Amino acid sequence: MSTWEDGRSVRTTGGTYHHGDLRAALVSAALELLEEGGATELSLRAAARRAGVAPSAPYRHYADRDALLSAVAAVGYRELAEYLATAHPSPSTTDDLAAVAVAYVRFALQRPALFRVMFGEPCDRDSGERVAATAAIATYVGAIVERCFPTADPDALSTAIWALVHGLAFLHLDGKLDSSTPDAVAARVSAAVHAVLTVSLANTPEPPLVP
């Protein structure tokens, strides 16, 4: 008996055992394929191949291709959350917020294929895992917003800030904004966040409320 890092127990007999944890191995294989070849390269067959297993083996663990994709996306959400938390554990100023935004975009650009699987796929929008992960992100952003902007409409502003950062990620990812150097991207993201949070209104009936 030994255990994986995630605590799942597994029977390892040393040589060739039934495989041990194909379920997890397929997700790892899928992640590797995404790193290497982009979202196009990710197929059930390719994941099975990479895991050293027959094309039909995955069906013991996943109902179909979409089920595997969902599992992969779930890992992606978890890693994104960690990545943001590392950038700043509890952001409370606009500078902190900009740092988190930069991290979000950096994550997208470093793992573009994974990011696309997480967000770009129209499939299975009602998978439980995905819904939960989405909710987690919304909550996380919401907490930041309440800390930074206590007087604002929290729902609307959370949505806006998530959308802002998410849009920056996708525009870079899709080449609509130049992403050739990480520093330039970081600077652009930071500037955009700051610009939006210090915008001076020329045409609104009354000037913004300042506490």
Next chain:
Amino acid sequence: MSTWEDGRSVRTTGGTYHHGDLRAALVSAALELLEEGGATELSLRAAARRAGVAPSAPYRHYADRDALLSAVAAVGYRELAEYLATAHPSPSTTDDLAAVAVAYVRFALQRPALFRVMFGEPCDRDSGERVAATAAIATYVGAIVERCFPTADPDALSTAIWALVHGLAFLHLDGKLDSSTPDAVAARVSAAVHAVLTVSLANTPEPPLVP
């Protein structure tokens, strides 16, 4: 001799002629396929089929699949531009801006597959048509920003606003924000735009500049 709506002249002999304008017909066919079946359904073969032509015929007009996709995306950009201009010819207040944002997101939700081809495809980011179209959007947003927020950093704020709207579009498109009723979407988008443009800063060193 007769002419298409776009002015290209064409030889129509009445019955079955060489086809006349396969180039344009393929783009139309592709657009129809996108409307009907999503981005997955769009293949060179399917477009040829729909245009009533052999699978090899498109190669007279497009080098490969990506070339057709680029042409389709170009049409999409043109239509998006028209759609936004219809929403408001020259927005100059935050309300106008919100209306344009709502239109942008509505376009994405009404023609999701086309929108994905325009933005979600990693392919051929250096096609001339696409670069030009991207620049056109940036310019359009830039003009709005200069009109609405003359004192702001125009580049940063244009980027931010495009990203905000683009992010709202994708989050709805991908089911991260509920898009079941158009009215709710419009309200959410409008609220988000207003929230961001009237944000009251709690933690910045100095209050925002008001003219």
Next chain:
DNA sequence: TGTACATCAGTGAACGCGCGTTCACTGATGTAC
């Protein structure tokens, strides 16, 4: 402690599919004389 057995994870061959792309071709078109 040893043996019979049920379980079930993985095999491998096969299915039908649609795809992008190529190739030698054909036949209508417009043009040069």
Next chain:
DNA sequence: TGTACATCAGTGAACGCGCGTTCACTGATGTAC
């Protein structure tokens, strides 16, 4: 005005590909006696 010809848009058959999924199977595993 009529005819010969070059052009070139579209044909249709074929290529090899990888995919998702199914099926009857096998063989290692853990368990009950």
